[in-house]
Amino acid sequence: MSRQQALNQDTLRAHNIGVVLSVVLRSPDPISRADIARATGMTKAAISIIVSDLIERKILVEGKPQQLMTTGKPSSPLEFADGQWLGLGVQVHTDGYGFLLQDFNGNVVDSQWVSSLDEELDAQLDSADVDAVLGRLEEMIAPVVAKWTKKRRHVIGGALALPGMITGDGVLINAPNLGWSNVALLEKPLVKKYALTPVNEANAAAIAQISGYAVAARTGVQGQDGVSESMLPPDASFLFLSTDVGIGGAYVSQGKLVAGDDGLAGEIGHVSVQMDGPLCRCGRYGCMEMYAGRRAVLESCESCASGEAEGRASAHFVNAEDSYDALVRMMEEKPEKTRAVMRSASRAMASAIVSAMNIVDITRVVVGGFWTRFGSAWLEQLREDVVSQLHAEHAERVEILFAPMDDHAGLHGAAEWGLRHVIDDVAQYVL
Missing domain, CATH: 3.30.420.40 (ATPase, nucleotide binding domain)
Known part of the structure; x- marks a missing residue:
């Protein structure tokens, strides 16, 4: 086999894995190998190979066999593994700053939030030094990431969410309510170390509302007055x-x-x-x-x-x-x-x-x-x-x-930004 043929096969394999992960992610109900084959048009044999690989890599797990169809033998539903692949979300807000680690099922395995009222040093975030705040975040995050990496968890850099205008090449043009402007965020040690994408906090919060974007569609949230609310559908359009x-x-x-x-x-x-x-x-x-x-x-x-x-x-x-x-x-x-x-x-x-x-x-x-x-x-x-x-x-x-997801939505969305990388760039993160 030529090198070009091998590359083409690897590209096709990565594409197919991404398709399978997307189908599992967006499914509102338990889904079997046969369901995935029907949804993707791939053969059952091909799906079986891909799923076995994803189970071995601790991305997916098999649930208890269920009678998913009215006929035939029970099928084993596929789900994302709890706590194995973690997106890192980081946010600086007018009320404070912090981070969280979240898996594909929406479970937050670790988090820390410093309120603007918690520390005298940070009482006025509208005049805080950008390097001081990002440096403090790096100090908070480093031992936590080290802990989970030592446990052989995959920590994927997500986003740094900020309340300001951020260009596609990572320049914070202006965050007037923080007093920050013209900041080359991609040059900051925190962003480099954890491969964070600088994003506007509203963009991060918006994707946190979408079921199946990077958190399994079956995951529910508590809305107003503690009532369970449905997330927006995977193909939703909204402002x-x-x-x-x-x-x-x-x-x-x-x-x-x-x-x-x-x-x-x-x-x-x-x-x-x-x-x-x-x-x-x-x-x-x-x-x-x-x-x-x-x-x-x-x-x-x-x-x-x-x-x-x-x-x-x-x-x-x-x-x-x-x-x-x-x-x-x-x-x-x-x-x-x-x-x-x-x-x-x-x-x-x-x-x-x-x-x-x-x-x-x-x-x-x-x-x-x-x-x-x-x-x-x-x-x-x-x-x-x-x-x-x-x-x-x-x-x-x-x-x-x-918003169905409103409690630190920017943080959750920033973490999903990282988890989405696994779906969209299988070659880099999975293979």
Whole structure:
């Protein structure tokens, strides 16, 4: 056999393994070898060889035999092995920073999160030094990765999720709410050591909502009020809003993240909803996050309560929970003025959402982060604000929902970024 023939065979083998893994990943029900053969068009013999190899490499395991069909003998369902292949997700957020290790079944085997309130050194992340924060993360991660590597687990570098504009070649253009700009992230020791991909946190959080992206489709999550919620289907299309101090966004089409030519797609928080509006930290005027971002809402409510031109929320409320508690208190003390601020925020958000819907022809919007605390009544009001600005035929199909995965979604998505490498690049990670 010539070298070229061997390469072609290896390429075909890697492709077929990736196809099999994708089928298992996306299947909402237990799946057998015969099911995979039917789904892929491969022979049962070929599937048997591939599956045996994946079991030997501890990617898949066989479950207890089940009667998956009405006739014939019981089949052994195939599942991803628990805790063997781990994606590393890392995030720096306005409320803190941390990491987690997650497997293909969505199990988090290790994690650590440092709140911006936990350490005096990090009390103000909006002015923290980038190298100091990334250096601290490296110190946190190193012993954990060493521990799991020693246990012969496969740790795959995922993503470093940040609340800012990041180009496709890893340059953080601006993260105004962290005070960071023009950072060549690929040169940072943390990113190099663990082969992390720098990504916008909203992009990472968006893929965490998709069932079967890099976590088995059968994995459930606890949603609002502890009720189990379904993840979005593998081929879902939606606009994702990550709401906090800033407002991030991501666009997913047919289950795939749309990053744009330079990796900057989705910056919905910096869509201007009022051309002569307040100056944003990004340098432009009237950005949506200046009306609907957590800091902006609190400052507006404080100014209403105090009668001052500007509030000082950014100095007093540095995490989301305190911010929510403060708004509830203001709602009790100054209900009319606080509600007016909240309505203004909802309308600004709706205006930006409608613009995005009209441009990309999408009808599903998923909201994660701070605004999910305000419950279904607020969500319905947002939907009404959106629908009122759309053509009737478009409005009928509008679906606005809270993110099914909202607890540290950016971290989970960053870990899935790594796990997805195993599916998409079998030759590098498996063979």
